[in-house]
Amino acid sequence: MDDNTAQVNATDTTTQTQADPAETGHLLGAADIRRIAADAGVSPTKKFGQNFVIDPGTVRRIVREAHVGPESHVLEVGPGLGSLTLAILETGATMTAVEIDPPLAERLPSTIAEFMPEASDRLKVVNRDALTVSPVNLPDFADADKPFTLVANLPYNVATPIILTLLERFDNLDSFLVMVQKEVADRLSAAPGNKIYGTPSVKLAWYGEAGRAGVIGRNVFWPAPNVDSALVSFHRGETRGSEQLREATFRLIDAAFGQRRKTLHAALKKTVPAGAFEAAGIDPTRRGETLTIDEFVALAQAVLDAEVTA
Structure with a gap:
């Protein structure tokens, strides 16, 4: 406190x-x-x-x-x-x-x-x-x-x-x-x-x-x-997005903090496809503990978009 x-x-x-x-x-x-x-x-x-x-x-x-x-x-x-x-x-x-x-x-x-x-x-x-x-x-x-x-x-x-x-x-x-x-x-x-x-x-x-x-x-x-x-x-606050986006965001949060000492690139290599970090405007060498909720949401949306176009 x-x-x-x-x-x-x-x-x-x-x-x-x-x-x-x-x-x-x-x-x-x-x-x-x-x-x-x-x-x-x-x-x-x-x-x-x-x-x-x-x-x-x-x-x-x-x-x-x-x-x-x-x-x-x-x-x-x-x-x-x-x-x-x-x-x-x-x-x-x-x-x-x-x-x-x-x-x-x-x-x-x-x-x-x-x-x-x-x-x-x-x-x-x-x-x-x-x-x-x-x-x-x-x-x-x-x-x-x-x-x-x-x-x-x-x-x-x-x-x-x-x-x-x-x-x-x-x-x-x-x-x-x-x-x-x-x-x-x-x-x-x-x-x-x-x-x-x-x-x-x-x-x-x-x-x-x-x-x-x-x-x-x-x-x-x-x-x-x-x-x-x-x-x-x-x-x-205001609704941030769909239930699908919430679930995707929470999966990234769990993965990022499950290995919080690792960079995002290392911790999320199995869940975030190539190009998603750039699309979300997030440096993959950062750690999850530095990201705001808005950044996690942006990354999750980039992941969902990549899945649609794959």
Whole structure:
């Protein structure tokens, strides 16, 4: 993260919560989280990458950074015990929470009914692996003319695949604000030439623009993770091309970063025909880590054009 990015801790965010009179809901604190977990017989598991947020100020900050309001249609992945879910519902938004863990999915509606009963009719809970969701099994998000936003404390072990899968399958996923491992946040928002710029950075750039939105302290979680956390914001851009072009571009990205120490000519010799580099205006002695998404797209288009004329 940037050196001037403020570290967020429980004291800071609680102060922010008290300062805003519009925030009136009962959100979950540490005692609430532990009591709900005990009642439900739930223990955080490494299998699902579960670390539950126990600070109301942190989840309110996430919701503010995501610009969620009464008109928002929100998808949350990995709601856990409901900390962020309640903060989203507090704004008046309508939402669907996708939870992979059956006991947690079953418990969540009861938690909302207890702490924010007036919001119960604005929440749907789907017990499913987020990597398997699509407009078919999430029909509330199937209308391409109705944009929605993703707001989530993502399971750290599968955060990047979840983001890229949702962006691929839902053209109307217009923006997101997610909490992920700090290292992942840095990679998702890295620029060309940076040593951590890689496959996730470029593939996310196909869809739009990502940026870092702050650091989250370890003390706001139960159990406290062994890694730092950070927020990543994203806004979808204009469509770059067809699905065929996207697939061709992603193949080049995978190949280039699969051998990132090699030049493009060496790393892509099996996939890029003679003349494609020149047609795309790209020096083949460069390495993949120096190319922007636009350059990868231009090279992929040159490859497709060469296949047509071959």
